[in-house]
Amino acid sequence: MNGLRNGAIVGFGNVAANGHLPVWRERRDFRIVAVADAAPDRRALAESLIPGVRTYASHDDLLRNERLDFVDIATPPAGHAPAILAAARAGVHVLCEKPLTTSLDEYRGVRSAVRHAGIVLHTVHNWKYSEAFLTVRQLLAEGSVGRLHTIAFDTARDGCSSSTSDNWRVQAAVAGGGILVDHGWHTFYLLLGLAEEQPSRVRATLARRRFVDAEVEDTAVCHVEFPSLAAEIRLTWAATERRTRWRLVGDDGELVIDDDHVLLEGKAARPLKRLTTALSAGSHHPEWFDGVVESFRSELDEPGLRGTNQVEAEWCLLLLNLAYASGARDSLPMEVPALSDCFDGSAQT
Numbered sequence: 613m614n615g616l617r618n619g620a621i622v623g624f625g626n627v628a629a630n631g632h633l634p635v636w637r638e639r640r641d642f643r644i645v646a647v648a649d650a651a652p653d654r655r656a657l658a659e660s661l662i663p664g665v666r667t668y669a670s671h672d673d674l675l676r677n678e679r680l681d682f683v684d685i686a687t688p689p690a691g692h693a694p695a696i697l698a699a700a701r702a703g704v705h706v707l708c709e710k711p712l713t714t715s716l717d718e719y720r721g722v723r724s725a726v727r728h729a730g731i732v733l734h735t736v737h738n739w740k741y742s743e744a745f746l747t748v749r750q751l752l753a754e755g756s757v758g759r760l761h762t763i764a765f766d767t768a769r770d771g772c773s774s775s776t777s778d779n780w781r782v783q784a785a786v787a788g789g790g791i792l793v794d795h796g797w798h799t800f801y802l803l804l805g806l807a808e809e810q811p812s813r814v815r816a817t818l819a820r821r822r823f824v825d826a827e828v829e830d831t832a833v834c835h836v837e838f839p840s841l842a843a844e845i846r847l848t849w850a851a852t853e854r855r856t857r858w859r860l861v862g863d864d865g866e867l868v869i870d871d872d873h874v875l876l877e878g879k880a881a882r883p884l885k886r887l888t889t890a891l892s893a894g895s896h897h898p899e900w901f902d903g904v905v906e907s908f909r910s911e912l913d914e915p916g917l918r919g920t921n922q923v924e925a926e927w928c929l930l931l932l933n934l935a936y937a938s939g940a941r942d943s944l945p946m947e948v949p950a951l952s953d954c955f956d957g958s959a960q961t
């Protein structure tokens with residue numbers, strides 16, 4: 613460890629207060645000394661929760677007045693790129709909530725600023741550290757279903773998560789998209805981690821089933837093909853229940869995570885275990901955030917690891933954009949280009 617690192621949270625909304633702060637408080641190697649939030653009530657909440665914290669109305673005021681090692685950006689998506697660019701100008705490392713950005717062009721600007729500044733840019737890919745995903749990885753490594761060939765991720769929600777400010781999740785200019793941005797981003801990096809191959813083709817169908825007047829989709833079905841594996845992602849905010857179900861099919865069986873149930877199906881069908889927390893429980897997941905901080909810390913401490921998470925985020929961004937392009941063209945299959953063709957070489961600094 614390289615000593616105590618001082619940081620600030622930019623955007624002290626629901627996920628920052630309920631998902632990030634509880635973990636920052638427990639860490640001995642990181643300390644939150646300041647908060648920037650546009651809303652006075654959120655700044656007041658930060659002052660009541662974090663003894664001695666200094667608060668600011670904007671990231672510019674924050675960066676002008678504080679000497680920081682890092683910022684933790686948790687504004688709605690449209691605020692991510694401006695805050696990252698400002699942090700890069702100040703030479704401050706960045707941990708940023710997903711989606712890193714939603715526009716390829718905006719990301720290219722971010723990427724070049726981050727490279728130029730030599731800072732770490734790390735996106736919160738917290739579902740990787742969920743008990744469910746760690747369990748799946750372990751069971752697959754033990755050969756429980758043999759060679760994996762099909763993955764189905766199903767996320768059903770009765771509406772979208774609440775936000776502290778007006779419902780930005782259904783505003784295209786703030787959210788950058790609908791449920792595909794909000795949940796799809798998570799499923800993309802989980803999928804990439806399981807496939808361990810580069811995706812080859814993407815096809816998506818988008819719909820507005822409940823929020824018919826919204827600017828963004830509330831339902832999405834997305835197919836991602838890999839050389840030796842096919843995945844189907846089904847997402848909706850138009851369900852009457854809250855449920856998350858994963859199905860992983862291999863040559864020798866089928867593994868199912870149905871909220872807190874882990875089941876083996878096929879010839880040797882049996883329940884395997886119950887998870888401590890259901891996959892669909894809660895929206896802020898403080899129990900998964902320590903894994904994110906540990907991954908951020910390792911990129912800070914070990915220059916050889918830098919850029920690993922950023923490449924993962926680049927794949928998510930690319931898949932997201934291809935899925936929207938397919939959805940806009942009657943589900944036309946989109947070939948996935950090489951990452952280097954989109955972003956001009958590796959993200960490593």
Ligand SMILES: NC(=O)c1ccc[n+]([C@@H]2O[C@H](COP(=O)([O-])OP(=O)(O)OC[C@H]3O[C@@H](n4cnc5c(N)ncnc54)[C@H](O)[C@@H]3O)[C@@H](O)[C@H]2O)c1
Nearest residue numbers: 623624625626627649650651686687689691709775776777
């Ligand atoms: N990884 C996860 O599991 C997870 C879960 C929930 C949310 N998120 C992500 O976290 C981010 C925030 O989501 P949320 O649910 O906490 O939203 P929220 O609406 O509850 O909070 C956003 C906060 O940002 C503040 N804000 C807005 N614009 C700002 C700006 N320009 N400068 C400073 N502050 C600003 C708002 O006042 C508000 O307090 C989003 O990107 C979302 O996708 C991730």
